[in-house]
Amino acid sequence: MRLKSTSTQYGVVAVSIHWISAALILALIASGFVAEATQPNPTVLRIHIGLGGAILMLTVLRLAWWLFADSKPANIPGSGWQVRLSGLVHILFYVVIFGMAASGIGMLVLSNALPVLIDGTSATLPDFDTLAPRRAHGFGARLMIALLILHTGAALYHHVFKRDGTLQRMWFARS
Secondary structure: OOOOOOOOOOOHHHHHHHHHHHHHHHHHHHHHHHHHHHHOOOHHHHHHHHHHHEEEHHHHHHHHHHHHHOOOOOEEEEOHHHHHHHHHHHHHHHHHOOOOOOOHHHHHHOHHHHHHHHHHOOOOOHHHHHHHHHHHHHHHHHHHHHHHHHHHHHHHHHHHHHOOOHHHHHOOOOO
16 A cells, blocks of 8 residues: 555555544543543543544644645545535544644643643542533534544445445555
């Protein structure tokens, strides 16, 4: 498989970033809901923050890859509304990821919880629900779930019903 994308297939870098990001986002969502249910739990929160940082770095890497190193394959022909909706969902993924990172960082700064999480002390963590960015963070998590369902549903629709190769384009092709 080539490092860079071709006109019909995503390259190994784009495919790797996509699938690693997908797995980490699922783990991030799960850890977020566990953190919410078990608050305060420093161990779960450390995992959640680490996953969030990894997603943020992968997203920046993905944007840099597309801007400076690679070009995306051409869109598979489809109806105009499907192409527009696909573009909107991808843009919303970026907006939600950066918004979630900003609100997460905002909660850490406003709560002064980072020293407790880094030191591993037994100090009490604050109630994050009292912080302004918490509502945006929770909304972003639910919006991310909706986007994931829409994105996955569309990929499966194209794979199972249209059989147009959409899913294979974002998998590790043999050279």
